[in-house]
């Protein structure tokens with residue numbers, strides 16, 4: 183297979199071990215990051231070297247980073263931005279030095295993702311992450327104390343309010359401007375060291391609490407890719423993030439950007455969109471959600487996709503506990519399913 187199958191690993195404290203991961207058929211790459219340095223700090227070379235060595239000891243390659251977080255002051259364009267961009271570039275160089283070929287990041291204000299519950303029980307007893315509008319409506323982060331799961335616990339409520347107000351004033355065009363500055367500085371460095379930067383779409387891809395969102399749909403992805411027209415400026419196309427907006431035709435987007443060779447990394451997972459736009463994360467199988475995963479894989483194969491693929495969030499099944507969305511079992515089932523779809527699509531194409 184041309185695609186490189188990968189798995190996210192949260193480092194040595196992750197209850198999912200490298201041995202577990204290496205036993206998944208077809209597994210090649212580890213997707214990880216340096217977790218003991220805050221955004222804006224320089225990553226330790228000793229940590230990167232240790233990750234590289236540990237992965238190699240298990241027959242795996244540490245060549246995808248998810249993610250190097252973008253400091254809020256870069257996204258907000260505050261006055262220390264030049265210094266922070268220098269640090270960001272240095273981290274790309276250091277990752278490249280230890281074999282990293284792809285770096286994922288996002289440009290979402292404040293929160294990496296929004297869900298209302300992380301352990302919603304399905305009739306079969308499995309649990310998954312969900313976002314229900316009836317649990318979101320009526321919440322006002324500028325007035326209420328909000329404790330949605332995944333909201334960075336390192337912020338106090340007043341810091342969150344300050345950030346939300348600042349982003350509200352910045353607006354979408356302001357955020358685009360700051361993203362442009364980021365790309366023009368970072369992409370040439372990535373090009374130089376053979377790294378493809380892969381932006382993760384906003385999750386979900388529409389505004390929440392008035393926070394601007396820009397990596398959301400085809401029109402905006404086109405705009406993003408044109409800012410720096412380089413393979414080093416590519417997408418991490420997350421089917422579950424783009425796919426929870428009914429208006430996004432994910433198969434069409436995958437086909438288009440794979441044909442342009444601007445997808446460096448695929449996050450494959452399924453979501454079930456409800457009547458009111460709420461969504462539930464489901465098993466990877468097409469019939470379990472709203473995505474046609476086979477059509478997505480076919481679009482990749484038919485365009486010669488040779489980038490990284492990973493099963494994204496899984497449910498918690500078989501009594502497993504751990505980081506919501508990042509257990510071993512359901513993601514391993516997802517990987518097996520993805521392998522099957524690629525094998526089928528590749529054989530189909532050769533006929």
Ligand SMILES: [Mn+2]
Pocket residue numbers: 382420422423449494
């Ligand atoms: Mn994703």
